[in-house]
Every structure is written in C-alpha cells, then in structure tokens.
Amino acid sequence: xxxxxxxxxxxxxxxxxxxxxxxxxxxxxxxxxxxxxxxxxxxxxxxxxxxxxxxxxxxxxxxxxxxxxxxxxxxxxxxxxxxxxxxxxxxxxxxxxxxxxxxxxxxxxxxxxxxxxxxxxxxxxxxxxxxxxxxxxxxxxxxxxxxxxxxxxxxxxxxxxxxxxxxxxxxxxxxxxxxxxxxxxxxxxxxxxxxxxxxxxxxxxxxxxxxxxxxxxxxxxxxxxxxxxxxxxxxxxxxxxxxxxxxxxxxxxxxxxx
Amino acid sequence: xxxxxxxxxxxxxxxxxxxxxxxxxxxxxxxxxxxxxxxxxxxxxxxxxxxxxxxxxxxxxxxxxxxxxxxxxxxxxxxxxxxxxxxxxxxxxxxxxxxxxxxxxxxxxxxxxxxxxxxxxxxxxxxxxxxxxxxxxxxxxxxxxxxxxxxxxxxxxxxxxxxxxxxxxxxxxxxxxxxxxxxxxxxxxxxxxxxxxxxxxxxxxxxxxxxxxxxxxxxxxxxxxxxxxxxxxxxxxxxxxxxxxxxxxxxxxxxxxxxxxxxxxxxxxxxxxxxxxxxxxxxxxxxxxxxxxxxxxxxxxxxxxxxxxxxxxxxxxxxxxxxxxxxxxxxxxxxxxxxxxxxxxxxxxxxxxxxxxxxxxxxxxxxxxxxxxxxxxxxxxxxxxxxxxxxxxxxxxx
Numbered sequence: 001x002x003x004x005x006x007x008x009x010x011x012x013x014x015x016x017x018x019x020x021x022x023x024x025x026x027x028x029x030x031x032x033x034x035x036x037x038x039x040x041x042x043x044x045x046x047x048x049x050x051x052x053x054x055x056x057x058x059x060x061x062x063x064x065x066x067x068x069x070x071x072x073x074x075x076x077x078x079x080x081x082x083x084x085x086x087x088x089x090x091x092x093x094x095x096x097x098x099x100x101x102x103x104x105x106x107x108x109x110x111x112x113x114x115x116x117x118x119x120x121x122x123x124x125x126x127x128x129x130x131x132x133x134x135x136x137x138x139x140x141x142x143x144x145x146x147x148x149x150x151x152x153x154x155x156x157x158x159x160x161x162x163x164x165x166x167x168x169x170x171x172x173x174x175x176x177x178x179x180x181x182x183x184x185x186x187x188x189x190x191x192x193x194x195x196x197x198x199x200x201x202x203x204x205x206x207x208x209x210x211x212x213x214x215x216x217x218x219x220x221x222x223x224x225x226x227x228x229x230x231x232x233x234x235x236x237x238x239x240x241x242x243x244x245x246x247x248x249x250x251x252x253x254x255x256x257x258x
Numbered sequence: 259x260x261x262x263x264x265x266x267x268x269x270x271x272x273x274x275x276x277x278x279x280x281x282x283x284x285x286x287x288x289x290x291x292x293x294x295x296x297x298x299x300x301x302x303x304x305x306x307x308x309x310x311x312x313x314x315x316x317x318x319x320x321x322x323x324x325x326x327x328x329x330x331x332x333x334x335x336x337x338x339x340x341x342x343x344x345x346x347x348x349x350x351x352x353x354x355x356x357x358x359x360x361x362x363x364x365x366x367x368x369x370x371x372x373x374x375x376x377x378x379x380x381x382x383x384x385x386x387x388x389x390x391x392x393x394x395x396x397x398x399x400x401x402x403x404x405x406x407x408x409x410x411x412x413x414x415x416x417x418x419x420x421x422x423x424x425x426x427x428x429x430x431x432x433x434x435x436x437x438x439x440x441x442x443x444x445x446x447x448x449x450x451x452x453x454x455x456x457x458x459x460x461x462x463x464x465x466x467x468x469x470x471x472x473x474x475x476x477x478x479x480x481x482x483x484x485x486x487x488x489x490x491x492x493x494x495x496x497x498x499x500x501x502x503x504x505x506x507x508x509x510x511x512x513x514x515x516x517x518x519x520x521x522x523x524x525x526x527x528x529x530x531x532x533x534x535x536x537x538x539x540x541x542x543x544x545x546x547x548x549x550x551x552x553x554x555x556x557x558x559x560x561x562x563x564x565x566x567x568x569x570x571x572x573x574x575x576x577x578x579x580x581x582x583x584x585x586x587x588x589x590x591x592x593x594x595x596x597x598x599x600x601x602x603x604x605x606x607x608x609x610x611x612x613x614x615x616x617x618x619x620x621x622x623x624x625x626x627x628x629x630x631x632x633x634x635x636x637x638x639x640x641x642x643x644x645x646x647x648x649x650x651x652x653x654x655x656x
C-alpha cells in the first residue's frame with residue numbers, strides 16, 4: 001500500500017524573463033489502486049504538475065510538499081525519484097540518438113530493481129510486454145524514440161510502465177495524438193498494469209475519451225494552477241457536456257490560446 | 259539537385275541548447291587555386307592570420323612552421339602486417355614517393371623537405387590482405403623533433419585494412435600518402451593517441467584510382483596540439499571516399515581536422531562524417547570541411563556533416579564547412595554542421611527512469627559516437643575506442 005501526497009504545491013517555470021508561477025497550491029492524495037483523472041484546459045498547469053513531481057530542472061518548486069509513502073520526493077534527485085517508485089509517462093517522450101531501446105530498457109530496469117534482471121527471463125519479459133502493446137520486435141534495436149511516430153512513442157512509454165512497475169504512475173496526456181486503435185491498445189496496457197500491480201495512477205488529460213477505456217475512481221478539474229473541483233467519474237461526463245467554461249470563469253478561450 | 263543545410267542540434271531543448279550552426283562561407287580564394295609545393299622554401303612563414311592558420315595556436319607549434327624545429331630524433335615505425343603485404347624502408351630518391359599529392363602548407367612541405375627515410379607499404383595487385391595491418395608510430399620522445407613520410411599503396415584490385423597507431427611523446431610532422439589503384443579497396447583508421455605533450459602536424463594525401471573505394475577514419479584522442487589535413491583527390495571516374503572522424507578534446511588540447519575533397523572528375527562520391535566531444539577548460543576543436551566540385555565533375559554526389567558535443571564550460575568548437583560548386587550537373591551536394599551543449603532533456607528523460615546522472619551522461623555520449631563507431635569495421639580498433647571513450651568520461655567524472 002503506497003500513497004502520494006501533494007500538499008499546497010507551488011511551482012514556477014524558469015524562463016529568460018524570470019520565474020513565473022504556474023502551480024498555485026495543489027492538494028491531492030493518491031493511494032494504491034486508485035486512478036485519479038486530472039482534467040483541465042490547455043495552459044492550466046497540468047503538465048507542470050507532472051514535471052514538478054518528476055523533478056524537471058525547468059520547474060522550481062517554491063513551496064509545498066510531495067510525499068511518497070511519507071518521504072519527501074522534492075529532496076530527491078530525478079533518478080532517486082524514479083528508483084523510489086515514481087514514473088512519468090511523458091507527453092513528448094525525448095529522442096536519445098544512438099542508444100538502443102533494449103539497452104535503455106535494461107539499464108532502467110537494472111536501476112529501478114537494484115540488480116540486473118536475469119537475461120533469459122528479461123528477454124521473455126520484454127517480448128511479452130511488447131506483444132501486448134503490438135510493438136514489433138525490431139523496435140528493440142532502434143534508438144530510443146528516434147523516428148517513432150507519436151503513437152509509437154506513447155506505446156513505448158506504457159511499455160516502460162509495465163516493465164518498471166512503479167508505485168505511482170503519472171500519465172501526462174498519454175491519449176493525445178492516438179488514433180482509436182492505438183488508444184485501445186494503450187488503455188489496455190494501463191489497465192493491465194493496474195490489475196497486476198498495486199499502484200496508483202494520475203491520469204492527466206484534456207479530453208474525456210480515454211476515460212471511456214480507463215475507468216477513473218476520482219476526477220479533478222484543474223484550472224489556473226490548482227484543483228478547483230473534485231468528484232467521481234460523473235464529473236467527467238459533466239465536463240464532456242458543458243466544457244471547462246464554468247470552472248475557468250469564461251476564460252477558456254484565452255487559456256486554450258496560450 | 260543541390261541541397262545545402264545548416265542544422266541545429268536534434269532534440270527539443272531549445273531553451274538549453276546553445277547552437278552555433280556554422281555559416282557556409284565561400285572562401286575569398288577558391289580551394290582549387292591553393293598553392294602547393296614540395297619545397298619548403300616556396301612557402302612564406304605563416305604568421306597565424308592566414309585562412310589556413312587562423313585557428314591554430316602558432317606558439318604551440320614549436321617552430322615546425324618557421325624552420326626553427328630541427329630534427330633531432332626519429333619516429334619509430336613498427337609494422338605488423340598481413341603476410342601478403344610488402345613493407346620497405348626507402349630513401350628520399352624513391353620515385354614512388356609524392357605521387358598522391360603535393361604539400362599544401364609550410365609544415366607539410368617542411369616535413370617533405372626534411373625526412374630521411376620513408377616507409378612504403380604495398381598491397382600487390384589482385385591481393386586481398388588476410389588480416390588487418392597495423393603500423394605503430396612512436397614519437398621521438400619529449401623535447402625531440404622528427405619528420406617522417408609514409409606511403410600505403412594498393413595496386414589494382416587489391417584490398418586491405420590498415421591501422422596507423424600514433425603514440426608517444428615529442429614533436430612530429432609528416433606526410434602520409436594513400437595511393438589506391440583502380441578498383442582497389444582500402445579501409446584505414448588513423449589513431450592519434452599521443453601523450454599529453456605531443457605536437458603532431460600531418461597532411462594525409464588520399465588519391466583514388468578509377469572505381470577505387472576508400473574508407474578513411476581519423477580518431478584523435480591525445481596530444482597537446484594535433485592538426486591533420488586529409489586531402490582526397492580522384493585520378494579517374496567512379497571513386498568513392500568516406501571520411502569519418504571522431505575526436506575527444508580535453509582541457510588544454512587543440513585538435514584540428516582540415517578536410518579537402520577535390521572533385522575534378524565525373525561520377526565520384528564523397529561522404530564526410532566527423533563527430534567530436536569536448537570537455538574541460540581550453541579544450542579546442544577545429545573542423546574545416548572544404549569540398550570543391552569542379553566544372554568537369556559531373557554527377558558528383560557529396561555530403562559532409564560535423565557535430566560537436568560540448569560537455570563542459572570553457573571548451574570551444576569551431577566548425578566551418580565550405581562548398582564550392584562549379585557545375586549544376588551533380589547528383590547532390592550538401593553539408594550540415596552543429597555544435598550543441600549537453601541536452602538536459604535527454605538527461606531528464608533517462609534519469610526519470612531511475613538511471614543515475616553519471617550513467618545517463620555516458621549513455622548519451624556513447625550514443626552520440628555510436629554512428630561513427632559502428633562504421634569502424636575493425637573490431638579490435640572499435641573496442642579500443644569504446645574503452646578510450648569510457649576512460650575520457652571517467653577522467654572528467656561525467
């Protein structure tokens with residue numbers, strides 16, 4: 001049983017013009033076995049929340065706490081957070097030329113598990129996970145994310161989720177840019193992960209369509225850098241009906257244009 | 259079709275990537291009209307402001323450029339070659355010497371005017387060497403100066419892999435000739451793994467016969483100042499040259515690679531890929547890529563690329579591609595050059611998967627060189643280079 005507690009989190013983005021506050025007091029607790037959907041318009045700070053928790057150098061936490069099983073992850077380096085059991089499936093996975101996917105996956109698994117997985121088991125494990133996500137075997141020898149389509153990148157993020165088995169997974173707009181078939185495959189990957197691991201999931205999304213495949217336990221509306229309303233799955237339906245306008249004070253257009 | 263591109267480094271990190279995409283410049287004087295001579299007296303002593311010398315720290319040349327560096331030592335040449343090959347030590351008067359090219363700067367001419375004996379390695383016609391051949395050149399020792407000359411000649415339809423392995427201390431200037439006969443095929447890797455004090459200035463003359471193939475790789479790791487100038491020329495149609503380079507410049511090191519590919523006949527190909535990493539205060543790399551496509555060189559296909567990865571503050575990479583095209587009837591011609599700092603986005607991505615920073619950095623640098631290393635088809639050399647890169651990364655604690 002694990003928990004991720006976010007307490008009054010404030011964070012700024014570091015730009016050439018100075019720091020600009022994006023997160024303005026986020027409070028949220030996620031327990032193992034729970035899926036929390038974070039929904040909000042573009043520019044509301046959803047992605048910043050994911051990056052701040054993962055420790056991206058561009059974002060500076062100015063106050064608040066993020067506790068994973070009581071340990072403050074904000075005191076940890078990025079890789080320590082990964083080894084502590086945090087995982088971020090990125091909206092735009094980064095290309096690393098010349099580093100093969102298989103080398104990368106094995107290095108990551110070795111880091112997270114604390115020892116190199118036995119080769120024979122590992123090969124089978126990777127193969128099984130890849131076939132579940134309809135990833136062809138030749139991807140193993142390609143450079144990390146290089147030349148992958150948007151959908152291929154997202155599948156590889158979920159592949160890592162299945163192999164690294166984190167305690168808490170943050171999925172940042174994993175559904176964006178996916179066609180219907182890819183969305184189904186990726187959603188199944190997320191559901192399989194949840195079914196076979198006692199993990200918590202923060203599912204960040206702009207649209208409600210992924211929630212038809214991945215059933216959330218809680219839905220939170222994110223606006224202007226914080227959670228403005230929380231509820232059950234029915235809240236997503238309400239958003240589908242009426243949009244974000246009533247939570248953003250009619251500023252949806254402005255927010256979306258940012 | 260003509261393609262000219264200047265690219266900035268790959269990766270989405272526009273906020274932390276400092277790109278110095280080099281401007282393509284057409285030199286004031288065409289490369290085709292450059293002065294060459296075997297006689298050192300025909301050259302003026304360079305002052306350092308000349309185009310050819312403007313990146314080189316002249317004071318660190320120890321007088322190689324002005325005649326004050328008098329030979330007082332020898333470079334030891336050890337040849338461990340395949341049994342089908344012939345190794346000779348010959349005098350200056352040997353008529354085969356100097357056929358691959360004429361010295362184009364004062365130091366090359368000084369070396370040509372000063373060497374006492376030359377080494378000639380011959381691969382007889384229609385012979386395929388059964389194993390890679392290694393020629394080890396050991397410097398004259400700290401405080402000593404030597405001049406040398408080496409020729410590798412492949413007769414027609416010959417095939418060989420040759421490794422030149424430079425190591426040791428001292429000051430050394432030489433000319434190296436690769437004479438590749440019709441339809442012959444040569445793979446050469448020249449490793450400059452000098453001790454920290456060494457100064458090495460070399461002109462390498464690559465001359466390809468009809469339908470000849472050359473894969474030429476320069477690897478520069480050591481030395482205080484290393485300046486290598488490979489010039490590729492085609493004696494007849496159908497030549498195919500691939501020029502690869504890998505360098506790792508540490509604090510205080512000056513590593514300069516000046517390439518010139520002279521397309522004067524039709525239907526030849528050239529492909530240049532050089533990659534360098536720099537770390538430490540005063541590390542300086544210079545890459546000059548001159549390609550000239552003369553009016554007669556129809557159906558030429560050429561591309562050149564230089565990438566530099568600056569790992570720490572205080573290091574500097576200069577990269578200057580020059581492309582001169584005198585005919586429109588070509589297959590393709592282009593170049594790309596980029597210098598970038600370490601990509602924080604790549605580091606973040608790898609670290610977020612639990613990989614410690616030090617290991618993540620190594621993965622990225624290894625990945626950067628991967629393209630070149632994979633093309634070095636001499637396993638012993640490739641393994642040694644992989645180990646050398648690891649050692650370089652250890653040294654800085656990256």
